[in-house]
Amino acid sequence: MDRRAFINKLAFLGLLTSVPIVSAATTRQKANWVNKPGLPKRLQELYPCLYENHLIVAGALEQSSADKATMGIMNASENCYLFDLTKQVWHQGPSLPVKRHHLGLVSCQKGIMAIGGFAASKADPWQVRSDTFILSHLNDHWHQAKPLPNPQAESGYANIAGNVHVISGRGISNGKLTDVDNHVFFDGTDWQNAAPIPIARNSGACVELDKGCIFIGGRIQDEQHENQSRVDFYDSRADKWFELAPMPRACSGIAAAVREHKVYVFGGEQYQYTINQFGKPMMHSKTFDHIWQYDFALDSWKTLPLSMTSTRHGLGAVTTKEGIYLIGGAERAGGENTTNAVELLKFEMLC
Template sequence: MDLPSTKDFHWQSLAPLPSRRVYPTLVEAGGQVFAVGGCDDNGVPVDSFEVYSPEADRWEPLPAMPTARAGVAVAVLGKRILVVGGVGAGQQPLRAVEAFSTDEGRWRKRSSLREAAMGISVTAKDHRVYAAGGMGSDLRPHNFLQHYDALKDIWVSLAAMPTPRYAATSVLRGSKIYVLGGRQSKYAVNAFEVFDTDTRSWSKFPSIPNKRAFSSFVPTEEKLFSLGGLRQGRLYRQPKFMRTVDVFDLEQGGWMKMERSCYLKKRRADFVAGYLRGRVVVAGGLGNQPTVLESAEAFHPEKNKWESLPPMPTPRCACSSIALRDCLLAVGGVSQGLSTAVEALCLSDS
C-alpha cells in the first residue's frame, strides 16, 4: 500500500447537521452515517435521529428516539442499530436500550440494562454486543461487563472488569476486546485490560505510559495509538495540554519506546482523530491558544514524524467523528458556540 502524501489530503464541506447539538453518537450502517441524540444549546438531551447519505450529500430526519439522550453507546447488528444507556432528562444516567430497524424504519424497546449508566463502551461481535463499564447515578464507575444477545433479547453478566471506569475506548480484534483508558470521577485512568470472548476472562496489560484526559485512541492494523490529551491538574500541578504519543504494538504485546520526534506537532486535547489508508490523522481540538485549533496533522510511519495537513475550515473541539470511505468526518462540536458544521478530511480520490 502506497502511503498518501500530505498533498493528497483536502477538506470538503458537507451538508450541515439539521440541528445544532453536541455529543451526538455517530455510527455507520450500509454505507450511511447515523447521528444519534446529543445535547442542545442548553445542555438538554435530545431525541434527534438522522441519517447522512454520502451520495446525495444530504441529512434526512428519521423517527425520533423513544428516549431523548446524549453520550449514548451505539452498536450495529446487521440491519439494527442498538442504542444503550447514556444521559437523559435531568442529567440522569439511563437503563433504556432501544433498537432501530433500518429495514422497517421504526424503533423497538429492548431489554434494559441491569443498572442505569452513561459512558458505557460497546463493541459488537456476531449477534452480540459487549458493554463495558459506565457510571451510575451515584457517580461511581462500574466494573460491569455484560453482553446483549440479540437473538434472545437478554443481557448476560460476564466476568467483572478489573478496573471500574467509564468513557473507556474498546477495540475488537479477533476474539479479544481491548479496553483502554477512561475515567473515574473527574480523573483519567491509564488502565489497559483485555477480555477474551472465547475464554470469557480478563488479562491485565501494561498501563498506558502517560495518563491524560480528552486524549484520542486510534487503532491501526498492528498498533494502538494513544494521542495528545490533557494532563490534569492535581495538588501543586497545573493542567497541561500534551503532544504525547504512546503506541502499543499488538503483535509484540508491549508499549513502544517513543522518541520526542514522534510527538504531535501541536499540543491538543478534545480533537478528532482517525486512520486513513496507512496514516493516523488528527484535527482541531483545544490547545494553549485562547481559541479552538484549526490545525491538522498526519503521522508518517516510515519517517516517524507528524506532517502538517490543510487546516480545518471550521475550527472546532468536542466534535463527533467517524471514518468513512477514506474520509474522516468531523460533525458538530463547539466553535464559538455549538456548530452544525460537517466537514470531511479526505484523500484526493475518495
C-alpha cells in the first residue's frame, strides 16, 4: 500500500479524527522563543520526557573536569534533573544506579523507564547496554527493570497505547557495534518483538502519533555516518511500517515533538568525508538551526521562517501546555560548545 492510499484508508476508518478541521484563517499563528532557567549542567545527547508536571533529564553526556572526562571534556552522567513546570525551577532528582549517555527516557504507566544507552570509559566510551530502570515516583529511587532482549542505544523511543517501544539505533551484530533494525516493546511485564524498521539507523527522532510512531531521519554509521532524510510511520494496529515524505534535509542528532497534530523537528548535525589532494580522507561537520514542520494528514513538510537561537544537535524536545521546550545540546558537532540552554517555543494565535 502506498503512502497516499494509506492516509486515505486511515481517514475513511476515522483514525485521523485527532486532526482538527478548521479554516485556514483560524490556524494562523506566530511563534517566538522564551528563555527559561538553564540546566544545572551543560548536557547533550539526552532524551528527556514529561512526567508528573516535570521535565525529566537523566543519563546524558555532561561537561566535566578533564580528569573525569571520557570523551574530550564530556562524561556519561548518573545525574537526574527535574524541572518543575509550575514553579519553573530545576532541582536534583534521584541519581541513576549507573552512568550512561544516550539513555532513552519514556513516560509510562509504571513511571519513567530509562532504557539502554552507553556506558563509557576512556578506553571505550561506546559500551552499548541492555539494562533498564524505572522511577515510579519523583521522590523515589530508580529500580532495576526487565533488560532489553539485546543492547540498544541512540534509538527511537515512544509510548504507543501504553507500550514502550524501542526502535533501531546502535546495537551489537556479529560481535560488532553497528546500526540495528531491532524493534521491541515493553508490555508492562516483558519485552515483545515488533516489525523491524525498514532501514536501520541511529540518531534520528521518534514521536508518537495516531496509535503509532514516526521515525525521522538519522544516520547510517557504517556508511561514513551518512545522514538520512527518510521518514517512516509505524502502524501499531497492523504491525507494519509505511514510508512517508522525506524531510527537507538529511539530518541526524535532531529532536522532535508533536503539537496540535503537527510534528516539529529541530536542529541536527552532519558529517561529510572528502579526499584531499594527498588521497587522505578529511571529515567536515556542520550543525543546523532549522525548524521543520510535518503535517501527517497532508504528508508534507515545510521549513518554518523562525529559526532556533543557535545551531544545535543532541538536544531534547518536550511538548507541554506552554509550547515546546528545547533542552541542552551542543552548538557544534561532536562534543563542542555543549550548552545548558532551555528555551520555550511559544505559539500565539493571530487575530
